[in-house]
Amino acid sequence: MYRKVEQSQTLFINTQTQKMVDQNREVFRFGFGQSPFMPPQDVQSALGNATVHKEYSSVQGDPELREHIARFHFQHNGLRTRAEDVLVAPGSKILIFSLLMAVEKADVLIPAPAWVSYGPQAQLAGHHVITLPTSWEKRWRITADALQKAVTSKKCPDSILILNYPGNPDGLTYSREELMELAHVARTHGMMVISDEIYGLLDHKNTHLSFAAFYPERTITTTGLSKWCGAGGWRLGAALLSEGLEPELKEALLGIGSETYSCAPVPVQMAAKVAYQDYATIKSYIHWQTRILKAIGHYCCEKLVNAGIKVHPPEGGFYLFLDFSEFQDQLKKRGIATSTAMCSALLDEKGVVLLPSQAFGFEPSFPGARLAYVDFDEPPSDLPFDMKAHAPKISGGIRALVDWVRDL
Template identity: 30%
Template structure:
């Protein structure tokens, strides 16, 4: 009887397909996992040293809700130098408990029941539940025929009177694809001066290869909420530091949600984050160089074996078409790979219906592990 009283918005969302798959294969012995969505590098020592000092110096109290001002100043300087976007540390930056919490407070601030959110599919599964919890509706845009890139034309066709937000997660999880300056300009022109926010999830911005990362906030700052953080750039997933950049009229509302949600991010992690964004300004460079080597190796192996995939220009994933001779859906294919080949990859169906028929392979692991995993995946 009491179960019937639970919020239906909560009951109607599901555990992610990624987690569902992991639960099914948990306990299978001697499996090479190419599933992990976090850097395999340790957090740089100079960052850890600052955190240790912060503990010894008793920085163990609440901080300002928006985070230490010193950290917000460092974040402001970081994105200005790296991406040419300008945010005032006092009024336009919030330090969150990871990028996910930043996405949550942003969506809860801008969405109301009945509004719609445009998302490029396939896409990371963490957005849809948050949209639904806010009473809004996710509307997917199929990018399978455009190299997994959402286009200005697609967006323009999908916009209606209910459209409130466009989510742009680039570089993309699960495809590793990013958008060029020209493509972002075209998208900005479509939504400019319309009552539509752009949530730009740029958590992989430091892991862009060949070309520099460009933020759509450069073109439409008054409509854009930029989500970033230190998980991927500085290998700090467990430190849980996210960064939200938005115009002051938005941050003054988002900070309310943030305050009653978590009060503030960890004081120790914030001290470490200051080091990451200052003395660690170039920490991501060596990791990025190593990811490129791994990417090129994996791409060569996949192509030589006849697998169809797009060459990623960011993040650390391949999104690979399942060969038609298997005649299996993505979940069953990945289950088969675990049980019969001893290698784990993520079913494409975890990334919306537009991911069906694919699997995600992560190269955020050692070259030795990649070699053995690909041997098991491709050579049997």
């Protein structure tokens, strides 16, 4: 017998979308969250110059790169981590899985909506998953009360909270007060927190706060090059361990890494040294991206809200989480009873690719979907961003989505 492990919905939808494009169908790619921005030119050049590096690095990663990462995140938002507590791997995704594998048995607390891989990874690691409910009214944020309630009903001695902000699939973040309240509950129960801050550098106001600043005792911050540096396929992630964590955790992570991925690709590590060399030199590149992403996100949000779709304005990253609850009666009259069926109808009728809310931890009947607003080519850095000129596929896709809703 084999394990039943479904393919990641985000990767699956990207493959299916490409098939439609190959068939010459008009498709609006809102399903896959891949940054359209290219890495800075000096980072690209560094990767090209590093092809001579065919050796393995240590499992933990190049020492100089770890120094750069620790200093970079301190410069960015004051996150304090020693280089010896930084782990580098081929993507933050494998680091999160390694963290879950390093713990023998735990309750893994996952807010809904949440990134599609948290739940499957926790289940593969043999943990008990507890879904934390959220609501439109609470901006899809978990509250301290909800976290407290979940912890009191746990089944295992250990508990792990996975926090992701700015969030995938919602594009929203947490305030200082919200983080402080969540940290208080985490501290009270001594839980481990995996704070997935892969979109932290794409906070639209450039005011991202790391959870480890409020709960340094047992927080692991995960990040990487894929989002802010536009280098998803390069596969370079990092985990920043707080000093209060047990040394045994780091030992377990290095052991797991040594038996699985061995090390991150060394040429990519060499290029990452340039990317992480100094936050001050990369700051304008990041702010250029966030200015464009904020403009696109708010354009999409305004159009969708005017059409009656419930959606909160984005605060980071490049996602919107759409709530079609106001159209539930019309959807039922058309025989559409699940978010998957809704997204299939949108794809078939309008060529609009969305990812159904079921993939993010909701019941199948909840009519929600994620929209990734990255279907555009990287614009010149010295021009103001214009939707029609630089993002015609996004404006066309939003128009098609709005027309579909109005015809329900």
